Amino acid sequence: MEQESHTFLAENDILGIRDLIYISRFYGQDSRFVIAGGGNTSYKNKERIWVKASGAALATIDEEGFAQLDRNKLRLMSEKEYSSDSTKREEQVKHDLAEATLTKGRRPSVETSMHDVIDYPFVVHLHPTAVNGLMCAQNAESELKRIFGEKALYIEYTDPGYVLFKKVYDRIKEYRVTYKEEAKVIWLQNHGIFVAANSIEEIQSIYSDIFQKLEQAFSTPLLAGERDTCRCTEEILPALRMMLSDHGLKTLKVRKNELIKYFYDNPDTQQDISKPFTPDAIVYCKSNYIFLNDETPETVLEAAQNIIPAFRDKLGYPPKVMLIKGIGLVAVGDNAQQCDIILDVFEDAMKIAYLSYSFGGPHSMTQEQIDFIDNWEVENYRRSVAAGTSRGRADNKTIIITGAAQGFGEGIGRCLLEEGANIVIADLNEEAGSATAEKFNRIAKSNRAIFVKTNVAEIASLENLVHETISQFGAIDCFISNAGVLRAGGLEDMTPENFNFVTKINYSAYFYCAKIVSRVMKLQTKFASAGYYTDIIQVNSKSGLQGSKANFAYAGGKFGGIGLTQSFALELAPYRIKVNAVCPGNFY
Numbered sequence: 001m002e003q004e005s006h007t008f009l010a011e012n013d014i015l016g017i018r019d020l021i022y023i024s025r026f027y028g029q030d031s032r033f034v035i036a037g038g039g040n041t042s043y044k045n046k047e048r049i050w051v052k053a054s055g056a057a058l059a060t061i062d063e064e065g066f067a068q069l070d071r072n073k074l075r076l077m078s079e080k081e082y083s084s085d086s087t088k089r090e091e092q093v094k095h096d097l098a099e100a101t102l103t104k105g106r107r108p109s110v111e112t113s114m115h116d117v118i119d120y121p122f123v124v125h126l127h128p129t130a131v132n133g134l135m136c137a138q139n140a141e142s143e144l145k146r147i148f149g150e151k152a153l154y155i156e157y158t159d160p161g162y163v164l165f166k167k168v169y170d171r172i173k174e175y176r177v178t179y180k181e182e183a184k185v186i187w188l189q190n191h192g193i194f195v196a197a198n199s200i201e202e203i204q205s206i207y208s209d210i211f212q213k214l215e216q217a218f219s220t221p222l223l224a225g226e227r228d229t230c231r232c233t234e235e236i237l238p239a240l241r242m243m244l245s246d247h248g249l250k251t252l253k254v255r256k257n258e259l260i261k262y263f264y265d266n267p268d269t270q271q272d273i274s275k276p277f278t279p280d281a282i283v284y285c286k287s288n289y290i291f292l293n294d295e296t297p298e299t300v301l302e303a304a305q306n307i308i309p310a311f312r313d314k315l316g317y318p319p320k321v322m323l324i325k326g327i328g329l330v331a332v333g334d335n336a337q338q339c340d341i342i343l344d345v346f347e348d349a350m351k352i353a354y355l356s357y358s359f360g361g362p363h364s365m366t367q368e369q370i371d372f373i374d375n376w377e378v379e380n381y382r383r384s385v386a387a388g389t390s391r392g393r394a395d396n397k398t399i400i401i402t403g404a405a406q407g408f409g410e411g412i413g414r415c416l417l418e419e420g421a422n423i424v425i426a427d428l429n430e431e432a433g434s435a436t437a438e439k440f441n442r443i444a445k446s447n448r449a450i451f452v453k454t455n456v457a458e459i460a461s462l463e464n465l466v467h468e469t470i471s472q473f474g475a476i477d478c479f480i481s482n483a484g485v486l487r488a489g490g491l492e493d494m495t496p497e498n499f500n501f502v503t504k505i506n507y508s509a510y511f512y513c514a515k516i517v518s519r520v521m522k523l524q525t526k527f528a529s530a531g532y533y534t535d536i537i538q539v540n541s542k543s544g545l546q547g548s549k550a551n552f553a554y555a556g557g558k559f560g561g562i563g564l565t566q567s568f569a570l571e572l573a574p575y576r577i578k579v580n581a582v583c584p585g586n587f588y
Contacts, residue, residue: 028058073100127192133355252474256328335446395420403483506557
């Protein structure tokens with residue numbers, strides 16, 4: 001059936017699907033309109049509808065990302081009586097929706113029926129920040145009518161799924177009777193907006209007009225501007241990461257800007273973001289968050305040691321969002337990809353709250369509405385799609401590798417990335433390092449790779465490396481000292497300058513690295529469960545085990561590295577930090 005649907009498409013439908021892909025990507029690639037996969041789009045003719053499939057991303061969608069359904073069967077669903085029990089009803093609806101689906105391998109959006117009853121070929125449903133600044137405000141309906149006129153179709157919050165569809169269906173019919181026309185725009189409280197038209201050009205025009213009017217209506221523009229994360233982040237995040245990792249390693253990521261600072265600087269405003277505004281926020285961030293307003297790293301950690309276990313005991317899950325005074329917004333994810341989504345979604349909630357001040361202040365979801373989403377099978381499915389999967393033996397570990405832009409270090413990084421680790425490429429070669437990080441991220445799953453320009457012979461550069469790593473991933477589980485140089489020559493040829501250079505990179509830098517990184521590792525093991533260990537590994541050489549003719553500068557540094565490794569191991573073992581060296585032969 002799926003093959004036939006591709007083979008016998010009429011020319012109008014081919015053009016319609018082409019336009020659908022274009023408009024989907026147009027909005028999907030702009031974070032003002034789509035965050036974390038929210039929203040959906042559709043195109044229909046008299047017999048069939050193409051609607052975004054669950055799990056497909058609007059930003060990159062192609063024809064394979066749309067589910068195709070039989071509209072005749074969808075119309076039967078609109079007339080059918082389903083169970084009054086919400087769980088049974090949603091199962092019945094899911095079954096009938098599957099029966100109407102022609103592309104059996106693709107699960108259609110739960111909002112498919114709403115797309116179907118809107119009497120225009122193209123429908124674009126989004127959750128734009130600007131729209132929800134109004135739709136999640138106390139005076140949403142009255143302000144909507146003031147800005148857009150009495151004909152604006154407003155739907156008060158209703159649990160998503162079949163119940164919402166029926167309400168929208170009834171209100172569309174009322175609108176037709178009242179105004180003798182089809183509604184092109186439908187506004188949903190604490191949800192988003194539907195825009196429909198005969199062409200994608202008209203949809204773009206409608207959206208453009210909406211955003212222009214909203215911008216004029218906001219009394220205060222959003223706070224803008226990035227801020228550097230505090231150095232004290234290194235004294236807090238590694239400890240928090242271990243407090244949160246008693247059932248598997250977590251990844252933490254921090255974000256700081258003027259808007260985030262506004263909320264952590266003003267504890268009274270934190271009530272405005274203490275509950276979710278939309279179902280999307282619950283899917284990705286859950287519905288309870290931790291706010292730490294303590295002044296010092298010591299008091300933050302002291303408070304966290306009490307708050308985190310109490311949070312987990314009460315709610316049955318660890319927090320996904322923490323707002324920490326002076327630090328910023330911290331995402332607690334099962335992987336790095338999830339952290340990015342959590343930060344984007346919760347920062348969007350902050351934007352919504354701030355914009356809502358123009359319309360009477362924020363209006364969050366009720367506990368009953370939250371509970372429905374938390375237990376709704378459809379959103380649990382979305383949650384499982386977003387979560388990603390375990391990748392291997394190094395899953396969710398964060399590993400720094402010096403000299404990883406190319407060669408041996410790149411190979412080590414690639415293998416560990418494939419085993420699920422987050423990789424930090426520390427190298428002086430900015431062009432090669434950035435290219436390697438991009439290459440790694442193309443093959444990564446839910447893990448990530450970053451490049452940090454680093455001179456291993458400079459303490460300040462290594463301190464920046466550690467800071468960037470903690471800000472991006474929250475911890476350092478393994479440090480691989482791989483960077484090295486070779487300047488061969490006998491006693492007659494070797495200059496003091498070359499000897500000192502080789503010794504500084506191959507010997508002294510290993511000491512610098514271990515000194516800086518062990519501070520973080522000690523903090524991690526202090527707050528970790530008894531079975532957690534970290535690793536420092538030097539990539540040494542066969543020349544560290546046996547002298548090398550006319551290569552004494554290199555061999556001497558490597559021999560010294562063995563001595564450092566053994567000494568570091570003795571010193572750091574009580575802190576559950578393992579220190580080892582590997583001694584490979586020549587690598588070409």
